[in-house]
Protein backbone atom coordinates (compact mmCIF):
# COMPACT_ATOMS: atom_id res chain seq x y z
CA UNK A 39 0.00 0.00 0.00
CA UNK A 40 2.84 2.41 0.86
CA UNK A 41 5.92 2.51 -1.37
CA UNK A 42 9.21 1.28 0.08
CA UNK A 43 10.66 4.68 -0.82
CA UNK A 44 8.13 6.44 1.44
CA UNK A 45 8.54 3.95 4.31
CA UNK A 46 12.33 4.24 4.05
CA UNK A 47 12.20 8.04 4.11
CA UNK A 48 9.84 8.23 7.09
CA UNK A 49 11.74 5.53 9.02
CA UNK A 50 15.09 7.25 8.46
CA UNK A 51 13.82 10.60 9.75
CA UNK A 52 12.02 9.15 12.77
CA UNK A 53 14.95 6.97 13.75
CA UNK A 54 17.40 9.86 13.24
CA UNK A 55 15.33 12.03 15.59
CA UNK A 56 15.14 9.32 18.25
CA UNK A 57 18.78 8.33 18.09
CA UNK A 58 19.94 11.96 18.05
CA UNK A 59 17.89 12.69 21.16
CA UNK A 60 18.96 9.49 22.93
CA UNK A 61 22.55 10.47 22.22
CA UNK A 62 21.84 13.85 23.82
CA UNK A 63 20.43 12.01 26.85
CA UNK A 64 23.62 9.94 27.01
CA UNK A 65 26.05 12.89 26.93
CA UNK A 66 23.92 15.36 28.90
CA UNK A 67 25.64 14.60 32.24
CA UNK A 68 29.02 15.65 30.80
CA UNK A 69 27.76 19.25 30.60
CA UNK A 70 28.80 19.78 26.98
CA UNK A 71 25.19 20.80 26.27
CA UNK A 72 24.65 24.29 27.55
CA UNK A 73 20.87 24.50 27.84
CA UNK A 74 17.92 22.48 29.17
CA UNK A 75 16.64 19.84 26.74
CA UNK A 76 12.97 18.98 26.15
CA UNK A 77 13.06 15.63 24.36
CA UNK A 78 10.40 14.31 21.96
CA UNK A 79 11.24 10.62 22.39
CA UNK A 80 8.00 8.77 21.56
CA UNK A 81 6.56 11.73 19.61
CA UNK A 82 8.75 11.46 16.46
CA UNK A 83 5.90 10.35 14.17
CA UNK A 84 4.15 13.69 14.63
CA UNK A 85 7.02 15.87 13.40
CA UNK A 86 7.78 13.53 10.50
CA UNK A 87 4.13 13.04 9.49
CA UNK A 88 3.72 16.83 9.42
CA UNK A 89 6.93 17.80 7.62
CA UNK A 90 7.20 15.05 5.01
CA UNK A 91 4.48 16.43 2.66
CA UNK A 92 5.58 20.07 3.03
CA UNK A 93 7.67 22.02 0.53
CA UNK A 94 11.08 23.39 1.53
CA UNK A 95 9.76 26.97 1.46
CA UNK A 96 6.75 26.21 3.64
CA UNK A 97 7.25 27.38 7.20
CA UNK A 98 6.90 25.44 10.45
CA UNK A 99 6.82 27.00 13.90
CA UNK A 100 7.28 25.11 17.12
CA UNK A 101 7.67 25.20 20.88
CA UNK A 102 10.73 24.65 23.06
CA UNK A 103 10.25 20.89 22.32
CA UNK A 104 11.56 21.60 18.83
CA UNK A 105 14.34 19.09 18.02
CA UNK A 106 12.04 16.70 16.16
CA UNK A 107 10.45 19.29 13.88
CA UNK A 108 13.84 20.88 13.19
CA UNK A 109 15.23 17.54 11.99
CA UNK A 110 12.04 16.49 10.19
CA UNK A 111 11.86 19.76 8.20
CA UNK A 112 15.47 19.33 7.05
CA UNK A 113 17.28 21.54 9.55
CA UNK A 114 21.08 21.30 9.45
CA UNK A 115 22.18 18.63 11.96
CA UNK A 116 25.68 20.03 12.49
CA UNK A 117 24.31 23.50 13.22
CA UNK A 118 21.79 22.01 15.62
CA UNK A 119 24.40 20.10 17.63
CA UNK A 120 26.68 23.15 17.65
CA UNK A 121 23.80 25.27 18.97
CA UNK A 122 23.23 22.80 21.80
CA UNK A 123 26.95 22.99 22.62
CA UNK A 124 26.70 26.81 22.67
CA UNK A 125 29.16 27.13 19.78
CA UNK A 126 29.47 30.00 17.29
CA UNK A 127 28.64 27.69 14.36
CA UNK A 128 25.24 26.87 15.89
CA UNK A 129 22.01 27.71 14.05
CA UNK A 130 21.52 30.73 16.35
CA UNK A 131 25.22 31.53 16.77
CA UNK A 132 25.41 29.48 19.97
CA UNK A 133 23.45 32.06 21.95
CA UNK A 134 20.01 30.42 22.00
CA UNK A 135 20.32 26.71 22.78
CA UNK A 136 17.94 23.79 22.48
CA UNK A 137 14.69 25.70 23.04
CA UNK A 138 15.25 28.24 20.27
CA UNK A 139 16.31 26.32 17.18
CA UNK A 140 15.92 28.18 13.90
CA UNK A 141 16.82 27.48 10.27
CA UNK A 142 14.98 29.82 7.93
CA UNK A 143 16.80 28.49 4.85
CA UNK A 144 14.85 25.27 5.48
CA UNK A 145 11.61 26.95 6.57
CA UNK A 146 12.04 26.54 10.35
CA UNK A 147 10.86 29.60 12.27
CA UNK A 148 12.62 30.37 15.55
CA UNK A 149 11.13 28.45 18.48
CA UNK A 150 10.35 29.98 21.87
CA UNK A 151 10.28 28.83 25.48
CA UNK A 152 7.17 30.85 26.29
CA UNK A 153 4.14 28.60 25.84
CA UNK A 154 1.86 29.63 22.96
CA UNK A 155 3.88 32.62 21.78
CA UNK A 156 4.94 31.19 18.44
CA UNK A 157 1.29 30.72 17.38
CA UNK A 158 0.54 34.43 16.74
CA UNK A 159 3.97 34.86 15.12
CA UNK A 160 3.20 31.96 12.75
CA UNK A 161 -0.21 33.52 12.07
CA UNK A 162 1.54 36.77 11.11
CA UNK A 163 3.81 34.78 8.84
CA UNK A 164 0.75 33.24 7.17
CA UNK A 165 -0.62 36.76 6.58
CA UNK A 166 2.67 37.70 4.87
CA UNK A 167 2.47 34.53 2.76
CA UNK A 168 -1.07 35.36 1.72
CA UNK A 169 0.05 38.80 0.58
CA UNK A 170 3.20 37.62 -1.24
CA UNK A 171 1.20 35.37 -3.62
CA UNK A 172 0.19 38.48 -5.56
CA UNK A 173 3.82 38.68 -6.67
CA UNK A 174 4.89 35.00 -6.60
CA UNK A 175 1.71 33.31 -7.83
CA UNK A 176 2.56 30.39 -5.54
CA UNK A 177 0.87 29.89 -2.18
CA UNK A 178 3.26 28.80 0.56
CA UNK A 179 1.82 27.25 3.72
CA UNK A 180 2.62 27.94 7.38
CA UNK A 181 2.24 25.18 9.96
CA UNK A 182 1.98 26.17 13.63
CA UNK A 183 2.78 23.23 15.91
CA UNK A 184 2.12 23.40 19.66
CA UNK A 185 1.21 21.28 22.66
CA UNK A 186 -2.18 20.80 24.32
CA UNK A 187 -1.04 23.22 27.07
CA UNK A 188 -0.67 26.05 24.54
CA UNK A 189 -4.37 25.83 23.67
CA UNK A 190 -5.06 27.21 27.17
CA UNK A 191 -3.42 30.51 26.24
CA UNK A 192 -5.51 33.48 25.09
CA UNK A 193 -3.21 34.16 22.14
CA UNK A 194 -4.11 30.75 20.72
CA UNK A 195 -7.79 31.72 20.33
CA UNK A 196 -6.87 35.21 19.09
CA UNK A 197 -4.73 33.62 16.38
CA UNK A 198 -7.42 31.09 15.44
CA UNK A 199 -9.98 33.88 15.11
CA UNK A 200 -7.69 36.13 13.09
CA UNK A 201 -6.67 33.29 10.76
CA UNK A 202 -10.31 32.29 10.20
CA UNK A 203 -11.42 35.88 9.62
CA UNK A 204 -8.71 36.50 7.00
CA UNK A 205 -8.73 32.94 5.60
CA UNK A 206 -4.97 32.64 6.12
CA UNK A 207 -2.86 29.85 4.60
CA UNK A 208 -2.07 28.13 7.91
CA UNK A 209 -2.44 24.66 9.43
CA UNK A 210 -2.67 24.64 13.22
CA UNK A 211 -1.49 21.34 14.71
CA UNK A 212 -1.93 20.41 18.36
CA UNK A 213 0.42 17.63 19.51
CA UNK A 214 -1.80 16.32 22.27
CA UNK A 215 0.38 14.30 24.66
CA UNK A 216 -2.16 14.93 27.45
CA UNK A 217 0.48 16.44 29.73
CA UNK A 218 1.56 19.96 30.58
CA UNK A 219 4.68 19.28 32.67
CA UNK A 220 3.07 16.96 35.27
CA UNK A 221 -0.59 17.98 34.97
CA UNK A 222 -2.83 15.67 32.94
CA UNK A 223 -5.57 16.87 30.63
CA UNK A 224 -8.37 15.74 32.98
CA UNK A 225 -7.21 18.34 35.52
CA UNK A 226 -6.94 21.16 32.97
CA UNK A 227 -9.77 20.99 30.42
CA UNK A 228 -13.47 21.16 31.31
CA UNK A 229 -14.20 19.06 28.21
CA UNK A 230 -11.94 17.38 25.68
CA UNK A 231 -13.99 18.66 22.72
CA UNK A 232 -11.15 20.85 21.40
CA UNK A 233 -11.97 20.29 17.72
CA UNK A 234 -15.60 21.25 18.35
CA UNK A 235 -14.44 24.48 20.00
CA UNK A 236 -12.25 25.33 17.01
CA UNK A 237 -14.99 24.40 14.52
CA UNK A 238 -17.14 27.21 15.92
CA UNK A 239 -14.68 29.66 14.28
CA UNK A 240 -15.64 28.17 10.92
CA UNK A 241 -12.40 26.18 10.67
CA UNK A 242 -12.17 22.65 9.24
CA UNK A 243 -10.91 20.28 11.94
CA UNK A 244 -9.45 16.76 12.09
CA UNK A 245 -9.01 14.73 15.26
CA UNK A 246 -6.50 11.86 15.02
CA UNK A 247 -6.73 9.43 17.94
CA UNK A 248 -3.26 7.93 17.52
CA UNK A 249 0.11 8.82 16.03
CA UNK A 250 -0.19 6.69 12.86
CA UNK A 251 2.45 8.43 10.76
CA UNK A 252 0.82 7.60 7.41
CA UNK A 253 -2.58 8.87 8.46
CA UNK A 254 -1.12 12.12 9.80
CA UNK A 255 1.01 12.55 6.66
CA UNK A 256 -2.06 12.05 4.42
CA UNK A 257 -4.13 14.50 6.50
CA UNK A 258 -1.43 17.18 6.34
CA UNK A 259 -0.79 16.58 2.62
CA UNK A 260 -4.48 17.05 1.86
CA UNK A 261 -4.77 20.13 4.07
CA UNK A 262 -1.67 21.72 2.51
CA UNK A 263 -2.97 21.03 -1.02
CA UNK A 264 -6.38 22.56 -0.21
CA UNK A 265 -4.72 25.69 1.19
CA UNK A 266 -2.16 25.94 -1.63
CA UNK A 267 -4.94 25.83 -4.23
CA UNK A 268 -7.04 28.39 -2.35
CA UNK A 269 -9.80 25.87 -1.66
CA UNK A 270 -9.59 26.40 2.09
CA UNK A 271 -8.58 28.89 4.75
CA UNK A 272 -6.96 27.64 7.97
CA UNK A 273 -7.25 23.98 8.97
CA UNK A 274 -6.87 22.57 12.48
CA UNK A 275 -5.50 19.10 13.28
CA UNK A 276 -5.33 17.56 16.76
CA UNK A 277 -3.24 14.42 16.98
CA UNK A 278 -2.70 12.15 19.93
CA UNK A 279 0.84 11.24 20.94
CA UNK A 280 2.80 10.34 24.05
CA UNK A 281 5.99 11.66 25.66
CA UNK A 282 8.13 8.80 27.00
CA UNK A 283 10.64 10.80 29.05
CA UNK A 284 10.48 13.56 31.63
CA UNK A 285 9.16 17.02 30.65
CA UNK A 286 12.64 18.48 30.63
CA UNK A 287 15.87 16.53 30.92
CA UNK A 288 17.30 13.22 29.77
CA UNK A 289 15.62 10.68 32.09
CA UNK A 290 12.34 8.84 32.50
CA UNK A 291 10.15 10.08 35.33
CA UNK A 292 8.34 6.98 36.53
CA UNK A 293 9.37 7.68 40.10
CA UNK A 294 7.35 10.92 40.03
CA UNK A 295 4.13 8.83 39.98
CA UNK A 296 2.07 11.11 37.78
CA UNK A 297 1.80 8.82 34.78
CA UNK A 298 -0.39 5.81 34.18
CA UNK A 299 2.27 3.18 33.44
CA UNK A 300 -0.22 1.00 31.52
CA UNK A 301 -0.82 3.90 29.16
CA UNK A 302 2.95 4.34 28.80
CA UNK A 303 3.35 0.63 27.94
CA UNK A 304 0.50 0.75 25.39
CA UNK A 305 2.16 3.63 23.54
CA UNK A 306 5.55 1.87 23.59
CA UNK A 307 3.99 -1.28 22.15
CA UNK A 308 2.60 0.77 19.25
CA UNK A 309 5.87 2.58 18.57
CA UNK A 310 5.80 3.90 14.99
CA UNK A 311 9.54 3.42 14.50
CA UNK A 312 9.31 -0.30 15.32
CA UNK A 313 6.23 -0.54 13.12
CA UNK A 314 8.03 0.89 10.11
CA UNK A 315 11.18 -1.16 10.76
CA UNK A 316 9.04 -4.29 10.33
CA UNK A 317 7.86 -3.01 6.92
CA UNK A 318 11.46 -2.82 5.65
CA UNK A 319 14.07 -5.42 4.73
CA UNK A 320 16.50 -5.87 7.63
CA UNK A 321 19.46 -5.01 5.36
CA UNK A 322 17.83 -1.68 4.58
CA UNK A 323 17.30 -0.98 8.29
CA UNK A 324 20.96 -1.79 9.00
CA UNK A 325 22.12 0.50 6.20
CA UNK A 326 19.93 3.36 7.44
CA UNK A 327 21.07 2.90 11.03
CA UNK A 328 24.72 3.01 9.91
CA UNK A 329 24.05 6.24 8.03
CA UNK A 330 22.40 7.69 11.13
CA UNK A 331 25.36 6.71 13.32
CA UNK A 332 27.71 8.51 10.92
CA UNK A 333 25.52 11.64 10.75
CA UNK A 334 25.29 11.93 14.55
CA UNK A 335 29.04 11.34 14.98
CA UNK A 336 29.80 13.99 12.36
CA UNK A 337 27.50 16.48 14.11
CA UNK A 338 29.20 15.82 17.45
CA UNK A 339 32.66 16.26 15.95
CA UNK A 340 31.53 19.47 14.22
CA UNK A 341 30.23 20.84 17.53
CA UNK A 342 33.29 19.78 19.52
CA UNK A 343 35.69 21.33 17.00
CA UNK A 344 33.79 24.62 16.70
CA UNK A 345 34.77 27.74 18.71
CA UNK A 346 32.58 29.44 21.32
CA UNK A 347 31.16 32.81 20.25
CA UNK A 348 33.54 35.76 20.58
CA UNK A 349 32.98 38.11 23.54
CA UNK A 350 31.94 40.90 21.12
CA UNK A 351 28.94 38.74 20.15
CA UNK A 352 27.42 39.14 23.61
CA UNK A 353 25.40 42.27 22.88
CA UNK A 354 24.77 41.65 19.17
CA UNK A 355 21.11 41.13 18.15
CA UNK A 356 19.92 41.96 21.66
CA UNK A 357 18.46 45.35 20.78
CA UNK A 358 17.22 46.54 17.40
CA UNK A 359 19.88 48.68 15.79
Ligand SMILES: Cc1ncc(C[n+]2csc(CCOP(=O)(O)OP(=O)(O)O)c2C)c(N)n1
Nearest residue numbers: 103151152153185186187188215217218219
Ligand atom coordinates in the same frame (compact mmCIF):
# COMPACT_ATOMS: atom_id res chain seq x y z
C1 LIG B 1 3.38 31.46 29.16
C2 LIG B 1 4.03 30.33 29.89
N1 LIG B 1 3.37 29.79 30.94
C3 LIG B 1 3.94 28.74 31.62
C4 LIG B 1 5.17 28.26 31.24
C5 LIG B 1 5.77 27.07 31.99
N2 LIG B 1 5.65 25.88 31.15
C6 LIG B 1 6.69 25.45 30.44
S1 LIG B 1 6.30 24.09 29.56
C7 LIG B 1 4.72 24.06 30.12
C8 LIG B 1 3.76 22.99 29.69
C9 LIG B 1 3.27 23.13 28.29
O1 LIG B 1 2.65 21.94 27.87
P1 LIG B 1 2.27 21.70 26.37
O2 LIG B 1 1.93 22.98 25.70
O3 LIG B 1 1.23 20.63 26.34
O4 LIG B 1 3.62 21.18 25.68
P2 LIG B 1 4.50 19.88 25.95
O5 LIG B 1 5.52 20.26 26.98
O6 LIG B 1 3.60 18.79 26.38
O7 LIG B 1 5.18 19.59 24.66
C10 LIG B 1 4.51 25.11 31.00
C11 LIG B 1 3.24 25.36 31.69
C12 LIG B 1 5.84 28.87 30.15
N3 LIG B 1 7.03 28.45 29.72
N4 LIG B 1 5.23 29.88 29.47
